[in-house]
Amino acid sequence: MRWSKIFTPTLRETPAMAEAVSHKLLLRAGYIRQLTAGVYSYLPLAQRVLLKITAIIREEMNNIGGQEHLLPALNPAEIWQESGRWQVMGDNMFRLKDRKGAELCLAMTHEEIFTSIARDELRSYKQLPQIWYHIQTKFRDEARPKSGMLRVREFIMKDAYSFDLDLEGLDKAFEAHREAYCLIYKRCELEFSIVEASSGAMGGSKSSEFMVYSDAGEDWIASCADCKYAANTEKATSKIPSITDEAGLESPEKFPTPGVRTIEDLTTFPGGAAANRQIKTLVYMLDDKPALVLMRGDHQLNETKLTDSTQAINARPAHPAEIQNLLGALPGSLGAVGVKDIFIIADKALEGRTNMVTGANHNDHHLRGVSIARDINITKWADLRSVESGEGCPNCSGTLRVDKAIEVGHIFKLGTRYSESMKATVLNAEGKEVPIIMGCYGIGVGRILASAVELYNDADGISWPVSIAPFELVITPTNINDALQKETSTKLYEEFMAIGVDVILDDRDERPGVKFKDSDLIGIPYRITLGKKLKEGKVEFFTRRNKEVKDVSLENIVEVLREAIAKANIVKP
RNA sequence: CGGGGAGUGGCGUAGUCUGGUAACGCGCUUGGUUUGGGACCAAGAGACCGGUGGUUCGAAUCCACUCUCCCCGACCA
Numbered sequence: 166m167r168w169s170k171i172f173t174p175t176l177r178e179t180p181a182m183a184e185a186v187s188h189k190l191l192l193r194a195g196y197i198r199q200l201t202a203g204v205y206s207y208l209p210l211a212q213r214v215l216l217k218i219t220a221i222i223r224e225e226m227n228n229i230g231g232q233e234h235l236l237p238a239l240n241p242a243e244i245w246q247e248s249g250r251w252q253v254m255g256d257n258m259f260r261l262k263d264r265k266g267a268e269l270c271l272a273m274t275h276e277e278i279f280t281s282i283a284r285d286e287l288r289s290y291k292q293l294p295q296i297w298y299h300i301q302t303k304f305r306d307e308a309r310p311k312s313g314m315l316r317v318r319e320f321i322m323k324d325a326y327s328f329d330l331d332l333e334g335l336d337k338a339f340e341a342h343r344e345a346y347c348l349i350y351k352r353c354e355l356e357f358s359i360v361e362a363s364s365g366a367m368g369g370s371k372s373s374e375f376m377v378y379s380d381a382g383e384d385w386i387a388s389c390a391d392c393k394y395a396a397n398t399e400k401a402t403s404k405i406p407s408i409t410d411e412a413g414l415e416s417p418e419k420f421p422t423p424g425v426r427t428i429e430d431l432t433t434f435p436g437g438a439a440a441n442r443q444i445k446t447l448v449y450m451l452d453d454k455p456a457l458v459l460m461r462g463d464h465q466l467n468e469t470k471l472t473d474s475t476q477a478i479n480a481r482p483a484h485p486a487e488i489q490n491l492l493g494a495l496p497g498s499l500g501a502v503g504v505k506d507i508f509i510i511a512d513k514a515l516e517g518r519t520n521m522v523t524g525a526n527h528n529d530h531h532l533r534g535v536s537i538a539r540d541i542n543i544t545k546w547a548d549l550r551s552v553e554s555g556e557g558c559p560n561c562s563g564t565l566r567v568d569k570a571i572e573v574g575h576i577f578k579l580g581t582r583y584s585e586s587m588k589a590t591v592l593n594a595e596g597k598e599v600p601i602i603m604g605c606y607g608i609g610v611g612r613i614l615a616s617a618v619e620l621y622n623d624a625d626g627i628s629w630p631v632s633i634a635p636f637e638l639v640i641t642p643t644n645i646n647d648a649l650q651k652e653t654s655t656k657l658y659e660e661f662m663a664i665g666v667d668v669i670l671d672d673r674d675e676r677p678g679v680k681f682k683d684s685d686l687i688g689i690p691y692r693i694t695l696g697k698k699l700k701e702g703k704v705e706f707f708t709r710r711n712k713e714v715k716d717v718s719l720e721n722i723v724e725v726l727r728e729a730i731a732k733a734n735i736v737k738p
Numbered sequence: 739c740g741g742g743g744a745g746u747g748g749c750g751u752a753g754u755c756u757g758g759u760a761a762c763g764c765g766c767u768u769g770g771u772u773u774g775g776g777a778c779c780a781a782g783a784g785a786c787c788g789g790u791g792g793u794u795c796g797a798a799u800c801c802a803c804u805c806u807c808c809c810c811g812a813c814c815a
Contacts, residue, residue: 177764177776178750182808202807250815257814274815308739308813316814324815364815372815383814468813481739481812575815607815625775643774678775685775696774705774 166636168671168680172209175683185381187618188313190627194686203310203318210687211614213635215321216738218353218613219300221632222323224736225349229341231296231325236278238302242268244277248586253478259304259318271304276583276605279326283601284589290330293591293601294338298325300610312381314615315571321611327604330593335578335602339371342576342606346375350573352734353613354630355620357573360386361396363469364577375574375608377616382571387552391563399469402548403565404557405514408441413520414534417502422531426497428462431531437522438462444515444523444535446499448488451477451508455491457501459511459541460549466512467551474547475510492526500524501541502532509542512549571619573612579603618688621710627688628710631733636669638726639689643677643696650695653719657693657704660723665737666730685709691729693722 173195182199183189191197196211207215223233242260245251251258251270259271272278279297287293300323307318327338343359350357355377362374374397376386387401388394396402422434428445431437443462448455449471456475460466472480485495491507492499500523501509515521519536537543554567584590584600593599614633621628631637640658642650651672658670669689671680677696684692694705698716706717706725717725 174748175776176749180749181744181751184809199807254815276815303815305814309809309811311809322815479813577815605815646773674773676773676775676777678773678777680776681774682776694774 166669168639168669168683169673171669173683173687174208175686183313185312185315185615185619186622187315187381187615190618190622190686191313191615194626194688197314203307203316205314205317205319210635213738214614214629214633215610217633217635217736218610219321219323220736220738221352222300222349222608222610225345225352226296226298226323226325229296229345230294231298234279234297234299236272236275236299236301238272238304240270240272240278242270244281245270248277248280248583250277255479257305257307259306272301273303273305274322274605274607275299275301275303275324276326276579276603277587280583280587280589280603283326283328283584284587287328287589287591287601290591290593290599293328293330294334295328296325296338296341297328298323298606312383314611315381316383317611320609323608323610325606327606329602329604330591330599332580332602335580335604338604339576339578342604343373346574346576346606346608349608350375350377350613352632352736353617354632354733355573355613355616358386358388358395358570360388360570361400362575363397363399363473370578370580372575372577374572375576376570377573377620378568378570379616379619380569381615381619382569384570384572385567386570387565387567389558389561389563389565392558392561394558394560394563394565398551398567399467399473401552401565402559403552404559408518410442410519410521413536417532417535417540419525419527419530419532421529422498423529425529425531431462431522436533437531438533442521444500444518444521444537444541446501446524448483448491448496448499449480450483450487451475451480453479454508455483455487456508456510457499457504458549459501459509459515459543461512461514461518464512464514465551465553466549470547470549470551471510474545474549475508494524494526494528498524498526498528498530500526500532500535501543502526502535503540505542508544510545510547510549511537511541511543513546514550516546571612571616572609573616574606574608576606577604579605621688625682626686629688629690631690631730632735634667634688634690636689637667637730637733637735638691638693639669639671639684641671641677641680641684641692641694643680643694645672645674649699653699654695657695657722661726664723664727666726667737691726693726 175195176193179189180192197205261269303322329335357375357377360374362372364372385398425431425434428440440463445460445462447458521535522533525532556565581600589601590598640654642654661668690709692707702719703716707714
């Protein structure tokens with residue numbers, strides 16, 4: 166490719182809308198343009214990167230026996246109704262009607278479609294196992310797209326589905342994907358970690374996420390330095406010191422607390438209590454049914470844990486009016502003592518506690534001397550608490566830390582969640598009809614691209630890993646009007662192309678500074694510069710990542726470059 | 739959905755409070771001089787100021803409504 170021909174609209178200034186580093190750089194370097202919130206056009210540079218990422222994914226998926234399909238993005242409502250997810254997906258699904266009024270949606274994921282193919286076509290256990298995948302555009306009507314490519318409404322995803330006769334087969338498929346994913350991320354040079362995660366609306370038992378630690382991420386990961394424990398905070402548990410209470414009063418005692426609205430207020434109020442001696446009472450609507458959620462005063466509720474433990478599809482905090490109606494008081498004075506006929510779920514950290522303080526369901530009044538078991542009619546106990554940095558590792562004596570991360574992949578053991586609801590069965594060796602055991606395995610292709618930029622950038626721009634860079638090498642004659650430079654650079658360019666190096670020749674009639682700035686911004690890993698020393702048969706070899714420059718003779722330059730990129734495990738798209 | 743911010747040539751902004759017919763930098767075009775880290779000089783092109791309605795002799799500026807985007811939160815296979 167000649168630079169004079171490629172469309173690379175680089176910008177000197179960053180568009181004001183961008184916040185995340187990857188978003189700014191991808192815009193500035195001419196990779197992407199935004200069409201509307203959460204929807205981007207991938208310009209030629211980005212497309213080159215995407216093709217390289219998907220080539221790596223394809224190779225590793227094919228290596229574990231994956232067979233590539235390409236499934237529709239436009240789906241009829243019926244198939245989603247069959248699995249029950251037409252409702253479950255709620256507002257996150259883009260829905261539309263065709264001219265006949267039939268309901269359709271834009272697929273968010275493809276369990277239903279792949280399962281329907283399996284149901285229609287797989288008859289016998291002899292046809293198992295299967296691993297099917299595709300790389301497709303998916304749609305999600307995110308409430309708030311953000312951070313450039315990291316949270317979008319239209320995105321490219323590789324998703325794979327495994328079909329097995331039994332759980333052993335599923336375990337094997339799951340493990341095969343785990344290993345393939347590790348190879349994929351390694352080859353993209355992403356530093357990642359595998360964490361336990363919630364399965365959420367996907368259903369199924371076990372799920373693992375592949376996370377890239379980055380402040381641009383949206384997930385919080387709890388991890389232990391002393392052992393291998395790592396989990397998304399929506400799933401993570403921790404050890405915390407137990408608290409010994411005094412027996413306290415015979416029965417709860419109501420006392421006035423004018424102006425007290427928060428846990429914090431009550432800790433300083435005369436006759437109040439430390440946060441860890443308070444019961445925080447939250448009111449949630451779980452699928453439009455009210456529930457009281459009880460937490461220790463100093464603990465934070467994790468809503469994913471709440472929905473996971475109650476099987477609720479939608480959970481939202483109740484509105485003040487709903488709360489007033491339900492409990493007769495407003496937030497700040499709420500409690501569960503004496504409450505009947507309402508679902509009450511309590512965090513395990515409250516188990517066995519006595520002599521606590523909580524709201525009295527009477528504005529500006531609280532109760533002291535509350536003993537959970539004696540005074541509150543708990544419907545269900547569950548782990549609802551978000552773990553915090555500094556708490557104890559659940560697996561060893563280490564300490565947990567909590568960091569932000571970008572989710573770049575997620576693998577699930579689905580089991581029979583879809584095969585049962587959609588009746589995808591095969592006959593086993595005994596001639597008995599059994600549901601197919603499924604797994605599903607996703608990779609966010611655009612997120613790999615964005616994560617790589619988040620990980621590899623500096624003041625001058627992007628510094629791509631060689632394996633996914635839009636070009637591996639740029640040849641830069643500092644003055645294209647110099648006959649020797651022009652001739653030599655063209656010769657080198659053709660030579661590198663002939664041996665399969667992905668090279669771009671910067672044949673523009675621009676000042677050297679412009680060329681250097683552009684190639685640094687775009688992030689091409691290696692540059693060969695032809696300048697004054699060319700007359701002595703020397704060119705400059707520049708490494709983008711560490712800015713190292715060395716003079717190399719013309720005879721050796723091909724070999725030097727070849728060695729440099731040999732280390733990257735490159736697949737040609 | 740709650741809170742905050744912003745829409746002015748391609749990009750970044752000023753102008754809005756205090757109404758008088760749009761300015762600056764970058765980029766772009768042409769000519770010339772330059773050529774190792776985003777050159778310089780000169781001459782140009784390019785904006786009905788997000789939209790609709792209103793107030794006014796006159797609106798980018800004031801008022802009402804509305805659309806869109808960004809950020810925080812909520813939400814998020």
